[in-house]
Amino acid sequence: MSxxxxxxxxxxxxxxxxxxxxxxxxxxxxxIYIGFVVVFIFFAILLRDQGFLSPQNxxxxxxxxxxxxxxxxxxxxxxxxAEIDLSVGxxxxxxxxxxxxxxxxxGLVPGILAGLAVGLVVGSINGALxxxxxxxxxxxxxxxxxxxxxxxxWITASAPQxxxxxxxxxxxxxxxxxxxxxxxxxxxxxxxIGAVVLNRTKFGRQVLATGGNRNAAEFTGINTKRIKFQxxxxxxxxxxxxxxxxxxxxxxxxFQWGSGDELSAIAAVILGGTSLFGGFGSIIGTLFGALxxxxxxxxxxxxxxxxSQQQVVRGAIIxxxxxxxxxx
Amino acid sequence: MNTADNVVEMRSISKGFNGxxxxxxxxxxxxxxxxxxLAGGNGAGKSTLMKILQGVYQADAGEILIGGKPVAINSIQxxxxxxxxxxxxxxxxxxxxxxxxxxxxAAEPLGAGGLIDDRASERRAKEVFAEMEVDVDPxxxxxxxxxxxxxxxxxxxxxxxxxxxxIMDEPTxxxxxxxxxxxxxxxxxxxxxGISIIYISHRMDEVYRLADRxxxxxxxxxxxxxxxxxxxxEQIVEGIVGKKIEGQLAYRERDHVAHExxxxxxxxxxxxxxxxxxxxxxxxxxEILGLAGLMGSGRxxxxxxxxxxxxxxxxxxxxxxxxxxxxxPQQAIDAGVALIPEDRRAQGLVLDHSVQDNLxxxxxxxxxxxxxLDSAKGKxxxxxxxxxxxxxxxxxxxxxxxxxxxxxxxxVIAKWLGTDPDILILDEPTAGVDIGTKSEILDxxxxxxxxxxxxxxxxxxxxxxxxxxxxxxxxxxxxVIRDIPRSEIADEEYLQLAVQGV
Numbered sequence: 001m002s003x004x005x006x007x008x009x010x011x012x013x014x015x016x017x018x019x020x021x022x023x024x025x026x027x028x029x030x031x032i033y034i035g036f037v038v039v040f041i042f043f044a045i046l047l048r049d050q051g052f053l054s055p056q057n058x059x060x061x062x063x064x065x066x067x068x069x070x071x072x073x074x075x076x077x078x079x080x081x082a083e084i085d086l087s088v089g090x091x092x093x094x095x096x097x098x099x100x101x102x103x104x105x106x107g108l109v110p111g112i113l114a115g116l117a118v119g120l121v122v123g124s125i126n127g128a129l130x131x132x133x134x135x136x137x138x139x140x141x142x143x144x145x146x147x148x149x150x151x152x153x154w155i156t157a158s159a160p161q162x163x164x165x166x167x168x169x170x171x172x173x174x175x176x177x178x179x180x181x182x183x184x185x186x187x188x189x190x191x192x193i194g195a196v197v198l199n200r201t202k203f204g205r206q207v208l209a210t211g212g213n214r215n216a217a218e219f220t221g222i223n224t225k226r227i228k229f230q231x232x233x234x235x236x237x238x239x240x241x242x243x244x245x246x247x248x249x250x251x252x253x254x255f256q257w258g259s260g261d262e263l264s265a266i267a268a269v270i271l272g273g274t275s276l277f278g279g280f281g282s283i284i285g286t287l288f289g290a291l292x293x294x295x296x297x298x299x300x301x302x303x304x305x306x307x308s309q310q311q312v313v314r315g316a317i318i319x320x321x322x323x324x325x326x327x328x
Numbered sequence: 329m330n331t332a333d334n335v336v337e338m339r340s341i342s343k344g345f346n347g348x349x350x351x352x353x354x355x356x357x358x359x360x361x362x363x364x365x366l367a368g369g370n371g372a373g374k375s376t377l378m379k380i381l382q383g384v385y386q387a388d389a390g391e392i393l394i395g396g397k398p399v400a401i402n403s404i405q406x407x408x409x410x411x412x413x414x415x416x417x418x419x420x421x422x423x424x425x426x427x428x429x430x431x432x433x434a435a436e437p438l439g440a441g442g443l444i445d446d447r448a449s450e451r452r453a454k455e456v457f458a459e460m461e462v463d464v465d466p467x468x469x470x471x472x473x474x475x476x477x478x479x480x481x482x483x484x485x486x487x488x489x490x491x492x493x494x495i496m497d498e499p500t501x502x503x504x505x506x507x508x509x510x511x512x513x514x515x516x517x518x519x520x521x522g523i524s525i526i527y528i529s530h531r532m533d534e535v536y537r538l539a540d541r542x543x544x545x546x547x548x549x550x551x552x553x554x555x556x557x558x559x560x561x562e563q564i565v566e567g568i569v570g571k572k573i574e575g576q577l578a579y580r581e582r583d584h585v586a587h588e589x590x591x592x593x594x595x596x597x598x599x600x601x602x603x604x605x606x607x608x609x610x611x612x613x614x615e616i617l618g619l620a621g622l623m624g625s626g627r628x629x630x631x632x633x634x635x636x637x638x639x640x641x642x643x644x645x646x647x648x649x650x651x652x653x654x655x656x657p658q659q660a661i662d663a664g665v666a667l668i669p670e671d672r673r674a675q676g677l678v679l680d681h682s683v684q685d686n687l688x689x690x691x692x693x694x695x696x697x698x699x700x701l702d703s704a705k706g707k708x709x710x711x712x713x714x715x716x717x718x719x720x721x722x723x724x725x726x727x728x729x730x731x732x733x734x735x736x737x738x739x740v741i742a743k744w745l746g747t748d749p750d751i752l753i754l755d756e757p758t759a760g761v762d763i764g765t766k767s768e769i770l771d772x773x774x775x776x777x778x779x780x781x782x783x784x785x786x787x788x789x790x791x792x793x794x795x796x797x798x799x800x801x802x803x804x805x806x807x808v809i810r811d812i813p814r815s816e817i818a819d820e821e822y823l824q825l826a827v828q829g830v
């Protein structure tokens with residue numbers, strides 16, 4: 001091979017040494033991990049006397065962020081496909097209500113199936129409207145947010161639906177698997193499956209390609225309409241599981257469960273480095289995004305801030321983190 | 329000729345759209361391991377023919393044979409499995425994925441448990457690049473690579489799918505010179521491996537450097553297919569140009585041109601990026617200067633630099649004899665420069681807004697009363713512009729989207745003329761405009777010059793360039809290679825040959 005026929009390497013250096021590797025490292029993509037460590041150390045020092053580092057408290061953080069983590073895993077698929085799902089919070093609420101009602105009527109398995117059905121139905125409607133009619137997902141799911149929340153409140157007449165089935169409560173959130181809280185196991189399962197499917201399967205790759213350049217994906221033979229349908233279906237279904245986790249943890253179904261979670265989940269996904277414009281998604285990043293939000297909430301409570309102050313600080317940290325992760 | 333040598337044979341292809349015939353009985357064949365150039369003017373049918381081969385369109389009549397056997401190509405997938413690969417000009421890769429992930433997109437090698445094995449794709453991508461004898465890092469994210477690498481990735485993608493024929497459409501348009509040279513050497517190597525290439529290009533030097541045979545299309549018919557050793561550049565140019573300049577587009581001498589006096593705009597040794605290199609020229613009030621050159625010759629980039637969009641690296645720009653620093657479009661507008669951009673739908677108009685709102689956008693300062701906009705004044709101003717430029721519109725409140733291409737272009741021109749600029753730059757002002765509106769727009773340009781403005785016209789359509797310009801600058805690789813007064817240009821062929829640098 002002669003030298004003349006190699007194009008001058010501008011971005012791809014063949015011999016790499018540590019220095020150039022460090023320079024090429026896109027640290028912005030890892031800002032979430034840096035931020036997580038910095039905030040963790042900050043609280044560990046500041047709140048060392050308030051028991052921040054106690055195993056009990058650390059497990060609490062995991063437990064409190066579990067439902068957001070689960071929802072955010074589904075949301076990562078939607079956002080990296082360059083769509084959005086605003087209905088997840090109210091889908092969780094509706095699912096908790098339907099599970100509770102079916103459970104008291106017909107028993108455990110029908111209860112779980114009813115909850116899942118909520119997600120499948122709402123997700124399919126969202127997906128069909130977006131991919132077949134071409135309505136922007138922002139509008140479809142904004143409408144669905146209201147519809148699902150309204151239905152949940154309507155069929156229960158605003159009343160909480162108690163769940164007396166201990167097996168359900170143990171499985172979904174209240175119980176422990178050995179020494180590990182059930183909620184932690186649930187979020188670990190979702191993160192693990194979500195990460196493998198997004199990074200290592202054809203489906204995941206097609207989601208990223210559709211979000212990154214829909215035309216190119218079409219020309220490569222990917223059915224991008226089907227992909228868009230599928231991500232919204234996944235997001236709805238995953239949100240309905242999150243709703244059952246609320247129901248199990250709080251031993252009741254209620255229309256308010258999950259309300260506002262769509263915003264926390266979107267924040268977690270974006271903090272985790274997934275591009276709001278599609279094409280790049282990281283489930284592990286999303287996990288840390290959710291944990292960072294949980295960490296901040298927990299630390300601020302221990303520090304004695306009230307909930308209004310927490311909101312202000314949390315908002316500021318999210319904007320700061322996204323600003324740091326921004327490309328030049 | 330032995331038909332078995334033909335990897336691709338298209339026989340008597342015809343195709344029409346909405347009753348308008350675009351291809352008439354065109355036959356085209358490609359032999360194994362040859363580079364076959366495809367040439368023809370705008371609308372000659374080159375891209376339609378290639379889209380039929382790629383499965384984007386289906387022919388109305390005729391048949392396609394691959395390796396001697398008739399095949400039906402009804403989709404892009406059919407074309408791919410028949411061994412036809414396309415190197416797109418741009419935007420066909422997913423920027424957020426790596427080179428290897430793009431090459432094997434939707435055909436990923438699977439490892440244990442049916443999961444994607446990215447290391448295997450990187451290994452295989454490396455092998456493909458090694459066979460191509462180019463150095464590309466398969467692990468690099470595409471968005472961080474330059475255009476030349478995008479192209480190499482596309483070629484690798486096609487080769488990994490066992491493409492036997494590659495279609496390249498103006499592949500050097502966005503490449504630097506040394507990158508083009510590397511691409512030519514790659515094409516030579518692919519040829520030796522028996523891969524055939526259909527090469528669409530307007531550049532005569534490239535066609536002679538690479539191609540074994542050339543086919544020229546004109547008005548949807550095949551004019552000739554010849555080995556390149558048998559045709560001269562003059563024959564090719566004549567074949568592409570064909571018909572003589574139509575009456576409406578004929579040049580008319582104007583007596584307002586000031587040959588003396590101070591230039592309105594003067595450029596001295598301007599450098600801006602890789603495609604504007606050491607450019608100097610001057611233009612006087614009342615003069616129309618045409619910019620000619622091939623795609624990628626730096627015409628648009630020069631316009632961008634003059635309008636303050638691209639940063640000037642060195643050199644001077646003088647307006648009315650004063651040195652001026654143009655580092656933003658706002659400064660250019662303040663100095664009396666207006667740019668009417670090439671892509672009016674993307675850069676010139678807010679398509680869903682009304683004609684009136686579009687017209688008034690650069691003029692909001694003129695219709696302000698206190699902090700509010702004076703709608704009566706705005707209505708008056710916009711209707712006077714609509715009248716002056718003869719925009720055919722049912723109502724000023726109708727969205728611009730509903731107008732014809734020609735009328736949209738009039739709105740763009742009218743919009744900028746509302747600011748009363750002294751120096752006007754028009755980039756491809758008649759692209760996609762019907763012939764009637766075209767001559768109206770050309771008249772408009774002449775009137776503007778007659779009223780003492782300096783006008784720079786960029787156009788790939790030589791007849792229209794010749795119809796209005798008083799002087800033509802020929803650009804090549806970012807530099808001015810000729811500066812020809814209109815009176816010295818005998819005909820379109822002369823200009824074609826000047827642009828080709830023959």
